[in-house]
Amino acid sequence: MKAYIKTFGCQMNVHDSERIADILSRHGYEITDAPRGAEVLIINSCTVREKAWHKAISEAGRLGVRKRDRDDLTIVFAGCAAQQEGDKVFKLIPAVDLVLGPDHYGQLPSLIERVRECKSQLSRVGFDEGRPGDFLSLEPQGKRTGTSAFVTVMKGCSERCTYCIVPFVRGPMRFRPDDDVVREVESLAQNGVREVTLLGQTVNAYNYEGASFADLLARLDRVPGLERVRFTSPHPGYMTKELIESFGHLETLCESIHLPVQSGSSRMLRRMGRRYTAEHFREVVEKLRSSRPDILISTDIIVGFSGETQEDFEQTLGLIEDARFSGVFSFKYSQRPGTPATKWRDDVPEEEKKRRLAALHTVIDRIVDELRAELVGKVLDVLVEGPGRNPGQLTGRARNGQIVNFPVPPGMTLGSALGKLIDVEVVQLLPHSLEGSAILPVRAR
Numbered sequence: 001m002k003a004y005i006k007t008f009g010c011q012m013n014v015h016d017s018e019r020i021a022d023i024l025s026r027h028g029y030e031i032t033d034a035p036r037g038a039e040v041l042i043i044n045s046c047t048v049r050e051k052a053w054h055k056a057i058s059e060a061g062r063l064g065v066r067k068r069d070r071d072d073l074t075i076v077f078a079g080c081a082a083q084q085e086g087d088k089v090f091k092l093i094p095a096v097d098l099v100l101g102p103d104h105y106g107q108l109p110s111l112i113e114r115v116r117e118c119k120s121q122l123s124r125v126g127f128d129e130g131r132p133g134d135f136l137s138l139e140p141q142g143k144r145t146g147t148s149a150f151v152t153v154m155k156g157c158s159e160r161c162t163y164c165i166v167p168f169v170r171g172p173m174r175f176r177p178d179d180d181v182v183r184e185v186e187s188l189a190q191n192g193v194r195e196v197t198l199l200g201q202t203v204n205a206y207n208y209e210g211a212s213f214a215d216l217l218a219r220l221d222r223v224p225g226l227e228r229v230r231f232t233s234p235h236p237g238y239m240t241k242e243l244i245e246s247f248g249h250l251e252t253l254c255e256s257i258h259l260p261v262q263s264g265s266s267r268m269l270r271r272m273g274r275r276y277t278a279e280h281f282r283e284v285v286e287k288l289r290s291s292r293p294d295i296l297i298s299t300d301i302i303v304g305f306s307g308e309t310q311e312d313f314e315q316t317l318g319l320i321e322d323a324r325f326s327g328v329f330s331f332k333y334s335q336r337p338g339t340p341a342t343k344w345r346d347d348v349p350e351e352e353k354k355r356r357l358a359a360l361h362t363v364i365d366r367i368v369d370e371l372r373a374e375l376v377g378k379v380l381d382v383l384v385e386g387p388g389r390n391p392g393q394l395t396g397r398a399r400n401g402q403i404v405n406f407p408v409p410p411g412m413t414l415g416s417a418l419g420k421l422i423d424v425e426v427v428q429l430l431p432h433s434l435e436g437s438a439i440l441p442v443r444a445r
């Protein structure tokens with residue numbers, strides 16, 4: 001049978017979809033990249049922001065229409081929105097056959113079989129609190145190719161940020177045993193993967209029977225063949241001294257970090273339930289910079305949270321200036337049903353949210369341009385990931401997270417360069433990437 005998976009939302013969802021594909025492939029499915037011809041259509045939904053939720057539900061509606069012409073289709077609505085809505089999804093989109101929360105992907109093949117046989121609707125939501133067979137312990141078995149891979153180290157979240165639905169749809173935090181993580185990374189490295197990104201909602205809160213996140217990073221630093229380690233998303237409250245110092249001495253730990261701050265106003269942070277102040281965040285940034293002076297720090301910011309005044313917002317702009325973020329994912333606050341913040345009015349008008357978002361973009365765009373300009377003339381260590389923007393070019397990522405395009409070096413081909421580390425001098429800035437030229441003679445590692 002053929003299956004098509006449409007993914008919405010964050011990297012964790014992207015990774016979950018990869019693992020769903022892996023589980024289905026092991027059960028004889030062929031994964032297709034278009035819905036046409038597939039018997040099983042899977043929507044891996046997101047509900048973090050209202051917009052994501054609308055997108056997922058309208059995709060389910062669109063795919064559902066296909067059932068009018070084909071009675072052998074099975075539609076699976078999976079992910080965070082599925083967990084949140086449960087059986088209500090059947091009322092919204094009657095064409096859906098199976099509603100599946102994120103803790104039940106391991107049973108997907110048997111559940112698909114069941115709904116196809118019984119021709120009835122079925123939902124599986126709720127959290128497994130670390131039972132054997134838990135999705136977290138299911139290592140991908142399929143052939144993992146490529147230069148870079150995601151590795152889950154924890155799932156769920158036990159924070160209570162007042163705006164956020166994640167703890168309600170992903171359950172409490174649960175950690176994967178450090179031995180399992182190391183084993184998976186070792187096997188990835190043996191198969192040619194050179195860079196791993198560790199995933200978790202508060203990834204740096206990791207603590208498995210006394211092994212801290214910094215301990216885990218130190219163990220991964222010794223995995224033969226592994227060149228780079230990244231992680232997302234850390235919470236500023238868990239940026240321990242040990243972790244910050246790891247950036248200074250672990251060779252594999254890349255000099256870039258995505259550290260969501262959400263607001264530059266301590267008053268707002270308190271109301272958001274973030275459990276740190278703007279001053280604490282500034283200190284973390286300072287310490288990261290003294291541990292690793294060339295580190296690039298990016299962040300997430302919510303504008304127009306309930307009660308945010310112009311003054312609060314200006315403090316956010318001030319923090320962006322001072323922290324010199326290399327990138328900001330910015331979002332207009334949207335109220336999510338069931339979250340603690342629904343007790344307050346969503347009182348910043350939509351027009352004002354838009355204005356604040358635009359003002360934030362003006363500031364961050366300037367800073368990003370300045371930071372990128374500083375990179376011109378520098379030599380970056382680029383991990384080649386594929387063909388570049390133009391024919392005859394390669395593309396890859398530098399350790400600091402920047403995307404670099406450069407001509408295939410003399411004596412090399414796309415095939416021979418793929419997965420190699422090459423020193424590239426940055427020659428000019430492009431809108432979303434850097435253009436460079438390999439240092440000759442090429443030292444491809």
Ligand code: SAH
Pocket residue numbers: 048049163164165166200201202233234235260262300301302331332333334335336
């Ligand atoms: N665990 C991560 C974030 C997960 S959600 C962390 O703590 O940083 C990804 C981002 O979506 C958040 O960082 C936040 O900026 C944004 N977000 C979450 N809920 C939101 C809401 N109700 N409205 C607008 N943005 C939201």
Ligand code: SF4
Pocket residue numbers: 157158159160161164165166167201202235
């Ligand atoms: Fe949501 Fe906060 Fe948990 Fe991040 S840390 S997932 S924002 S509750």
